[in-house]
Amino acid sequence: MIDIAVRIIVYGAVVGGIWALVASGFSLIFGVARILNFAHGIFFILAAYLGIVLAKSGVNPYLATLISILFVGGFAVAIYTGLLARIKEHEVMVIIVTLAIALLVEQILIIIFGEHGISYPALISGVLRIGKTPITYKRILAFVVAVVVLALLELFIHKTRTGKMIMASSQNYEGALLVGINVDRIFIITMFLSAVLAGIGGVLYTQVFAASPAASLKALIFAFAIVILGGLGSIKGSIVAAFIIGYIITITNQFLGAQWAEFAALLVIIAILVFKPTGLFGVEE
Amino acid sequence: MMRKVLILVLLAVLVFGCAQEEKKPEATPTPKPAATETPKPTPTPEKTATPPPFGGKKEVVIGVIGPMALPEGTAEKNAAMLAAKEINAQGGILGLKVRVVVGDTKLKPDEATKEFRRLATEEKADMITGGFSSGIMSAMMEVMAETKTVFLADASSPAHPAMVAKEYDKYKYWFRISQNNGSTFAWDLAEMIDYLRDQGVTVNKVYIIRDEHVWTDAVMKGLTPLLEERNIEIVGDEKVPRGYTEYEQLLLDAQDKGADLIMPILAIAGTGDVLAKQWAELQIPALLAGHDLAAIDAGFYEKTGGAANYYIFLADGGVLVTAPPTEMAAKFVEAYKKEYGHYPESHQAYGAYDAVYIYKMAVEAAYKAGEKNPFDPDVVVKYLEKYKPGNPAKLTRNVAFHKNHALVWGDDYVRNWIAQWQDGKQYIIYPSTVANGQLKLPPWI
Numbered sequence: 001m002i003d004i005a006v007r008i009i010v011y012g013a014v015v016g017g018i019w020a021l022v023a024s025g026f027s028l029i030f031g032v033a034r035i036l037n038f039a040h041g042i043f044f045i046l047a048a049y050l051g052i053v054l055a056k057s058g059v060n061p062y063l064a065t066l067i068s069i070l071f072v073g074g075f076a077v078a079i080y081t082g083l084l085a086r087i088k089e090h091e092v093m094v095i096i097v098t099l100a101i102a103l104l105v106e107q108i109l110i111i112i113f114g115e116h117g118i119s120y121p122a123l124i125s126g127v128l129r130i131g132k133t134p135i136t137y138k139r140i141l142a143f144v145v146a147v148v149v150l151a152l153l154e155l156f157i158h159k160t161r162t163g164k165m166i167m168a169s170s171q172n173y174e175g176a177l178l179v180g181i182n183v184d185r186i187f188i189i190t191m192f193l194s195a196v197l198a199g200i201g202g203v204l205y206t207q208v209f210a211a212s213p214a215a216s217l218k219a220l221i222f223a224f225a226i227v228i229l230g231g232l233g234s235i236k237g238s239i240v241a242a243f244i245i246g247y248i249i250t251i252t253n254q255f256l257g258a259q260w261a262e263f264a265a266l267l268v269i270i271a272i273l274v275f276k277p278t279g280l281f282g283v284e285e
Numbered sequence: 286m287m288r289k290v291l292i293l294v295l296l297a298v299l300v301f302g303c304a305q306e307e308k309k310p311e312a313t314p315t316p317k318p319a320a321t322e323t324p325k326p327t328p329t330p331e332k333t334a335t336p337p338p339f340g341g342k343k344e345v346v347i348g349v350i351g352p353m354a355l356p357e358g359t360a361e362k363n364a365a366m367l368a369a370k371e372i373n374a375q376g377g378i379l380g381l382k383v384r385v386v387v388g389d390t391k392l393k394p395d396e397a398t399k400e401f402r403r404l405a406t407e408e409k410a411d412m413i414t415g416g417f418s419s420g421i422m423s424a425m426m427e428v429m430a431e432t433k434t435v436f437l438a439d440a441s442s443p444a445h446p447a448m449v450a451k452e453y454d455k456y457k458y459w460f461r462i463s464q465n466n467g468s469t470f471a472w473d474l475a476e477m478i479d480y481l482r483d484q485g486v487t488v489n490k491v492y493i494i495r496d497e498h499v500w501t502d503a504v505m506k507g508l509t510p511l512l513e514e515r516n517i518e519i520v521g522d523e524k525v526p527r528g529y530t531e532y533e534q535l536l537l538d539a540q541d542k543g544a545d546l547i548m549p550i551l552a553i554a555g556t557g558d559v560l561a562k563q564w565a566e567l568q569i570p571a572l573l574a575g576h577d578l579a580a581i582d583a584g585f586y587e588k589t590g591g592a593a594n595y596y597i598f599l600a601d602g603g604v605l606v607t608a609p610p611t612e613m614a615a616k617f618v619e620a621y622k623k624e625y626g627h628y629p630e631s632h633q634a635y636g637a638y639d640a641v642y643i644y645k646m647a648v649e650a651a652y653k654a655g656e657k658n659p660f661d662p663d664v665v666v667k668y669l670e671k672y673k674p675g676n677p678a679k680l681t682r683n684v685a686f687h688k689n690h691a692l693v694w695g696d697d698y699v700r701n702w703i704a705q706w707q708d709g710k711q712y713i714i715y716p717s718t719v720a721n722g723q724l725k726l727p728p729w730i
Contacts, residue, residue, distance in 0.1 A: 003541075011534060111354070114354065114355065115355050116579055116582070116588065118558075119558065125566070127566065127568070132540075132541075134537075134567045136563075136567065209556075209559050210530070210558050210588075212528070214528055249531070254534060257523055257524070258525045258526070258529060259523075259526055261531065262526070
């Protein structure tokens with residue numbers, strides 16, 4: 001029984017940590033720029049594929065990872081400045097454009113790599129045994145990186161000048177303009193951060209599992225569901241909601257069976273929203 | 286208001302996401318090659334100065350239909366085009382050039398039926414090959430019946446030949462060419478266990494991980510009594526949806542339950558690579574042996590970063606690149622590599638290649654027999670049916686059809702070879718008549 005408890009705690013934490021990264025990025029850009037970015041899952045999977053390609057080309061896997069994560073950040077900035085900045089006032093247009101980008105990139109990935117999974121080159125290998133429960137170092141790495149990155153994000157948002165400007169812009173767009181904040185620049189920084197968070201999540205996810213074009217849709221669905229559950233625009237809410245989802249999936253896997261895991265998670269989300277439509281940490285608009 | 290819109294969008298996305306789970310692959314057993322059999326070269330059509338009129342027919346159109354973003358679809362397309370190229374170099378079919386047209390099912394029934402209809406009516410395909418996915422196959426069979434198009438198909442559900450048997454005149458144009466009925470998987474899997482036991486491996490408890498799909502229900506229906514006969518306990522039977530990745534918990538569950546063998550029955554999940562990776566990383570003390578369509582891909586080992594080592598799988602479709610069962614198969618895999626730079630990416634290639642050649646053979650046989658229009662679908666069906674038990678067409682496999690147009694299963698026909706990944710190479714380890722390697726156990730077992 002202790003082994004099962006250890007399994008649930010560890011596995012739920014890893015899944016929750018990865019999705020927390022992805023959802024935080026999604027929530028960040030929505031909270032600050034009110035951009036509902038349907039291309040968010042693309043940043044998640046693109047970082048993984050680029051890292052795989054670079055590593056297989058002989059680039060050191062750690063350097064490949066760094067390059068790929070920064071690349072998706074740059075790609076996101078290019079999308080924002082080239083397209084979204086011009087239409088961000090039109091929410092429906094933003095949804096359509098980002099969805100189109102997502103579908104386009106996914107199709108390109110399918111053509112290049114096919115639909116079957118490819119493993120991310122190992123950044124770490126080995127197994128830690130806690131009692132009878134083996135835990136791969138990859139999972140431990142994923143959890144540690146997720147926690148560190150989320151902590152750094154929290155520090156950045158609340159302790160740095162740029163972070164505070166991001167917060168100010170998210171709270172009151174006109175007010176931020178009036179006090180001299182270059183809001184457009186803040187939006188660009190936020191877009192970069194959002195994509196980097198997704199990219200880190202993608203690399204960690206494909207370390208443990210595998211990269212496939214379909215994972216981008218999965219990431220989008222999870223990010224969307226988690227953000228709604230946590231409360232729109234609330235990073236804290238997204239993190240809490242991600243761990244809730246992670247543990248529901250893990251517990252359901254353990255006791256009810258694999259086919260019920262995601263179904264159970266989505267059912268809980270709907271149930272919570274019925275009783276608290278603003279999400280766990282959301283506020284009435 | 287914004288929140289309501291977002292929630293509506295979320296629900297739409299969730300529904301859309303769920304809809305993506307529809308894809309279904311097919312499973313296939315592999316034939317056993319007759320070691321000494323050399324496939325008869327495809328009859329070469331006699332070159333005639335003036336091709337017979339055949340109602341003014343100017344070309345032979347071969348349709349290929351399948352999921353073109355998946356290895357299964359691209360392999361079918363590539364193989365059919367290669368066959369057409371070879372046949373055209375020999376003068377075509379009865380002097381008519383062969384043209385290949387391609388339809389993409391996108392693994393969706395609506396797309397599949399639309400594309401099948403386009404190939405049959407607009408492209409005027411004389412024969413269509415491919416399919417992949419039993420659910421989609423059922424939908425396409427209706428269009429096939431309506432358009433009376435010869436369909437040399439890729440699907441494994443026993444439901445399809447049952448349709449032929451039940452309404453022969455309507456569905457007689459359908460023949461299974463790529464692989465055996467899904468139900469024959471049970472025989473192959475049971476033989477796999479017998480073989481492992483013969484090699485001294487203890488197999489008393491089996492943990493099954495299978496597609497959450499109807500095709501695996503048919504396999505389980507056949508497999509369960511076979512395991513009971515062998516006093517084997519099924520300690521776990523987990524169904525996983527398409528795209529499932531959390532295998533570690535299942536593997537640990539199998540370990541907890543004392544499983545000697547973890548048996549995947551996967552085609553649609555599409556994540557056999559993740560299963561192999563997590564099994565190898567955790568070094569679960571149970572063999573990983575079963576059917577996983579992804580494992581047949583010659584690039585599977587590399588995609589798993591070597592984690593596929595020691596993975597025992599069924600070489601679905603009757604051919605393994607490293608141990609081709611017939612002379613024609615050996616030539617085909619090398620020709621394929623020369624043409625496309627790599628070996629066939631899925632077993633569907635053999636079926637599609639054979640489909641073009643067996644169609645040619647049937648048409649030419651009909652012509653020699655004096656049929657007025659050897660391309661008439663009803664005539665072609667009659668001559669395809671001549672390839673039956675005792676009289677197989679010797680192609681990349683020995684192809685013969687039952688009365689219900691299912692592919693004949695057996696060591697001398699088409700069946701799944703029991704194979705294993707060893708140090709980056711695929712080896713057939715059973716039966717001995719075709720084996721080119723021996724079982725190797727993981728060092729942690």
